[in-house]
Amino acid sequence: MEATIEVSGLRKRFGSAQALDGMSFTVLPGQVTGFVGPNGAGKSTTMRIILGLDAADAGTALIGGAAYRTLRHPLSHVGALLDAAALQPSRSARNHLLWLAHSQGLGGRRADEVLALTGLASVARRKAGGYSLGMRQRLGIAAALLGDPPVIMMDEPFNGMDPEGIVWMRGFLKSLAAEGRAVLVSSHLMSELQDTADHLIVIGRGQVIADTSVAALIEAASGERVELRTPARTEAMTVLAHAGATVAATAPGRLTVCGLPAQKIVAVLTDGHVPFTEVAAHRASLEEAYMELTKDAVEFPAGGARR
Amino acid sequence: MTVMTPYRSGQRPGPDGFAQSLHAEWTKFRTVRGWVIAMIAAVVVAAGIGLLGTGAGTSTCQHAGGGPQRTGAACMITFAVGPGGEAVSDSFYFVRQPLTGDATITVRVTSLTGLLPSSSPNGPPAPTRPGLEEWAKAGIIIKQGTNQGSPYAAVMVAAGHGVRMQWNYTEDASGLPGAVGAASPRWLRLTRAGDVITGYDSADGTRWTQVATVTLPGLPSTVQAGLFTASPGDNQETQNFGGGVSGGGGPTQATAVIDRVSGLAGPLTGEYVGAATGSGIGQYRQAGGQFTVTGSGDIAPIPAGHGGPADSAATLTSYLLGTFAGLIALTVVAAMFMTAEYRRNLIRVTLAASPRRGRTLAAKAVVIGAVAFVAGLVSATVAVVAGTAITHARGYYGFPVAGPTVVRVVLGTAALAAVSAVLALAIGSMVRRSATAVAIAIAAIVLPYFLAVAAVVPLGAADWLLRITPAAGFALQQPYPAYPQVTAIYSALSGYFPLAPAAGLAVLCGWTAVALAGAAWLLRRRDA
Missing domain, CATH: 1.10.357 (Tetracycline Repressor; domain 2)
Structure with missing residues (x-):
């Protein structure tokens, strides 16, 4: 089985709300794919449809080429964490994993393995109802790993985690991807995915807005602006303009250069024997890039309802 | 990538x-x-x-005929047990004779009348009011013996249910419908052939219809056979809100007039089988070929439950x-x-x-x-x-x-x-x-x-x-x-x-x- 999620043309309506409006994307193995968008953009709905829990009005969602509902031992194909609170509170963590294991024809030994893997072994016999949200997230991850699946899908796994847990989660997700798994992680906060996701699927209003690598997204948002600090302002402006760049003076000893990459600027200035003290490519933050992309797609923007 | x-x-x-x-x-x-x-x-x-x-608790009871209130095990009631192991009442007035070997008994019933209980100001209800309990019955019976619960087969007229053939307490089959009277007499016939007993009825004594045929396994060669009358206690009880039972009843009696008797040759004995519900209720008179048989009680299973004899x-x-x-x-x-x-x-x-x-x-x-x-x-x-x-x-x-x-x-x-x-x-x-x-x-x-x-x-x-x-x-x-x-x-x-x-x-x-x-x-x- 190919470790992929292929979503194609999904549409889903809840009453008068069009939750998904032609959602299409592919999640590839070996990387963490961030699934980001404002609240209400359709992240959870898409994930429920991928898992066969909700039926799409149109379109398909395939795991390695097969519809989820046709999978045998589905937990060995896809591990999912949708809602860490989806527990019987009076059942112990180990027993929660035990019935899941039994449903897949697995035994209690596998439950113990994933408990150890997620650091819950010492509290495994306690009632899950007494767990903190962070512990429940770990238990949800343990459940997702039960079948050792090549595809992992998590809905807002950072919610409720303390900083230490977030660091652990990031490393964990990366290590899962490094093993060759396809990892899809949703979040409504881009900052949570910074330094974790390799690839991003940005959605808004039930559609994909951007499907791109993190580097490309930042580059696109940054433009080709370079900040230059030089004591020889006039000479610098002359040689750079000559080389085809647009130069603007922003402050004494400071220039903003557009139209040339930073390396080229350094080369032009060196060739023209113009002194400079600093050349810095301006980098937009991931958050900025995301805000730029989704500003039209926010369902409920701050400062007043749109509908 | x-x-x-x-x-x-x-x-x-x-x-x-x-x-x-x-x-x-x-x-x-x-x-x-x-x-x-x-x-x-x-x-x-x-x-x-x-x-x-x-x-828990102690049951209290009082005999239907009055007497001191009793408690606990003293309340214990027992019933005769029929051939199938069920509780039965086996009390009726029996005009009988021993009968050996195969036989056929034929009678005509021309009247069935009775008395129902009416409450008297001082004392328990007694059968004084004319009327018939619906299952008052009279007819011919062949019974293994007079011991309680012994097997039997009988063909009879029942007050409200026409001609019946009943056997071994629990079984019941219907024959000619309608009440018996001078204008509508009922001819009854019971034949024995080995273990097999067959009942017939007729409105005129010439055209006969089989009511039922039954096998009483192990019936001895000599049995008790004859005429009988029984009339079950009147049951006017009703169930109340909450499940309790109230109301009451009392003993009844029935009297049948039977003639054209054939197949009973020997001297007849009148006897109350089982416990009589009241003194003087069972008796028979013979005048010429006509028998007047009065009795009470019932030959039937006893239902379990509230409001009946098995209440406790x-x-x-x-x-x-x-x-x-x-x-x-x-x-x-x-x-x-x-x-x-x-x-x-x-x-x-x-x-x-x-x-x-x-x-x-x-x-x-x-x-x-x-x-x-x-x-x-x-x-x-x-x-x-x-x-x-x-x-x-x-x-x-x-x-x-x-x-x-x-x-x-x-x-x-x-x-x-x-x-x-x-x-x-x-x-x-x-x-x-x-x-x-x-x-x-x-x-x-x-x-x-x-x-x-x-x-x-x-x-x-x-x-x-x-x-x-x-x-x-x-x-x-x-x-x-x-x-x-x-x-x-x-x-x-x-x-x-x-x-x-x-x-x-x-x-x-x-x-x-x-x-x-x-x-x-x-x-x-x-x-x-």
């Missing part, structure tokens, strides 16, 4: 089938301590209520009276076995692990059904075994019941619990909310039974409730048959149900099948 080797799951799962779904659902059930405790509580409560009724006897029904309480606990657990999944969206985890939804529902149904079956079996076994033991130890009279019937009642209680649990689960699956599901399940299964038992609704309405609602399944617990030929209050409180056990189970199963089909349809159709 780097090319990666696709990840291969390190887990080699076992088979993926119904067995895995079952295993998972069983693990789910047994790992919630509250559910396990509730099931044990259901067993304890169900058995305990019945035993409490058996073991301990019955299987009283041992199992706690079933409804156990069922309430059971339906709560069974409904929650499903609704708890919806409460916290656990259903999504379940259906992600087992996407074949019909199979998952079936696995849940099998698990909760099996658990409830065992609970019902344990509870009913404990109630019946302990109840019987307590009754014996306290010296009370346990109403006789056949062994296979006990097994059916115990297994039936288990089946009632199992199917009810599956019904509650299906309701829970459809409505998805614990409180609503439990309310509907209890209203469907336990409430109709409770209304009927407590006589909150009239007997007729109660019968309909117990026919058409899932509570029809309580019919599995009926330990004693109702006898059309014996007037009594055949109510749910006494353990009588309007449907046969299998029919009651079928009604309950029908509701459950419909609910389960609806649950499966909705589970497949709805987003989880």
